[in-house]
Amino acid sequence: SAVISQKPSRDICQRGTSLTIQCQVDSQVTMMFWYRQQPGQSLTLIATANQGSEATYESGFVIDKFPISRPNLTFSTLTVSNMSPEDSSIYLCSVVRQETQYFGPGTRLLVL
Amino acid sequence: EDQVTQSPEALRLQEGESSSLNCSYTVSGLRGLFWYRQDPGKGPEFLFTLYSAGEEKEKERLKATLTKKESFLHITAPKPEDSATYLCAVQANTGRRALTFGSGTRLQVQP
Numbered sequence: 001s002a003v004i005s006q007k008p009s010r011d012i013c014q015r016g017t018s019l020t021i022q023c024q025v026d027s028q029v030t031m032m033f034w035y036r037q038q039p040g041q042s043l044t045l046i047a048t049a050n051q052g053s054e055a056t057y058e059s060g061f062v063i064d065k066f067p068i069s070r071p072n073l074t075f076s077t078l079t080v081s082n083m084s085p086e087d088s089s090i091y092l093c094s095v096v097r098q099e100t101q102y103f104g105p106g107t108r109l110l111v112l
Numbered sequence: 113e114d115q116v117t118q119s120p121e122a123l124r125l126q127e128g129e130s131s132s133l134n135c136s137y138t139v140s141g142l143r144g145l146f147w148y149r150q151d152p153g154k155g156p157e158f159l160f161t162l163y164s165a166g167e168e169k170e171k172e173r174l175k176a177t178l179t180k181k182e183s184f185l186h187i188t189a190p191k192p193e194d195s196a197t198y199l200c201a202v203q204a205n206t207g208r209r210a211l212t213f214g215s216g217t218r219l220q221v222q223p
Contacts, residue, residue, distance in 0.1 A: 001158070031209050042199060042213040043156070058210075092155050096209055101146065103155035 002026060002097045004104035012110045013083055020079045021107045023093030028073035031096040034066070037106070038089045046091075049076040083111045114139045116214035118200050124220045125190055133185040133217045135200030143205035145183050147176050150197045150216070159185075159198075190221045 003026035013019050023032070032049040047068055048056040055068035070076045080087050088111045093104040117136045125131055137145065144163050148156035160169040162178040169176050173194065175186040185198055197218045201211035 004155075033210055042215045043201075043211075044213075045210045048210060099144070100158055100161060101203075101209070101211055102158060103148075106153075106155045108153070 001100075002029065002095050002102040004093055004095060004102060006091075006093055006104040006107050008107060009105065010108040010110075012112060015084050015111055017083055018079055018081045019083065019109060020077050021091050021093075023076045023078070023104055025074045025095050029095040029097055030073070032070065032076050033094040033101070034068060034076070034078045035092040035094060035103075036089045037092060043092065046078070049078075080109065083109075085111045087111050114202055114204055114212040116200055116202055116212055118198075118214035118217050120217060121215070122218040122220070124222065125187075127191055127221055127223050128189045130186070130188045130190070132187070133198055133219070135183040135185070135214055136181060137183070137200070137202045137214075138181075139202045139204050139212070141205040143203045145178055146201045146203065146211060147174075147183070147185055148199040148201065150199055156199055187219070190219075192221050192223050195219055195221045 005024045007022045034046040035043040037043050045058050046061045049068050049070040051070045067079045090106040090108050092106045094101050115138045119134045144161050146161050147159040150156045160176040165180045167178050173188050177184045197216040199216045201213040
């Protein structure tokens with residue numbers, strides 16, 4: 001399995017501000033993803049965080065809104081920029097280990 | 113485009129009342145089908161991976177099966193602690209490792 005931690009676990013933010021979410025994995029992984037889970041809905045992939053290169057974004061998600069860093073094989077950050085109430089969601093970090101995708105505990109974000 | 117549909121959206125069972133959850137999928141070549149359990153306020157917890165039609169996997173009261181078009185998660189004699197949302201996801205064999213998720217089935221088991 002994989003031990004994944006995220007910081008912060010939850011936050012309440014004002015519209016127009018930005019929040020950076022951290023994801024730390026217990027050991028090196030090649031593949032790391034960021035997902036969003038809006039209230040009452042399932043998980044939607046935001047982007048693949050690539051180590052040493054720019055993240056790969058899914059349709060509907062752009063780098064200016066969700067910049068991602070991946071400085072090494074155990075750590076990544078996702079920033080939610082210029083937030084609006086529609087960004088209120090759970091943001092989840094995920095890694096692949098031995099062909100299985102494991103998820104972090106999530107960051108619950110509320111934008112007022 | 114890969115799609116996953118889960119049914120029912122919600123299911124309420126009495127303790128000991130067995131049932132099945134359905135996951136129908138369309139994917140451009142299936143690499144794997146995944147089942148997760150998600151408790152409120154937590155990230156999804158991995159349960160099973162199925163790779164080919166006819167495959168079955170079991171864990172305690174849960175058994176997952178796979179056909180070419182759908183997967184079932186059978187719950188035998190459930191207990192209240194089995195209450196959770198169960199998520200199904202597919203991974204295509206295109207080299208893309210990200211998962212496409214269904215909307216989940218919210219299971220409530222009453223004592």
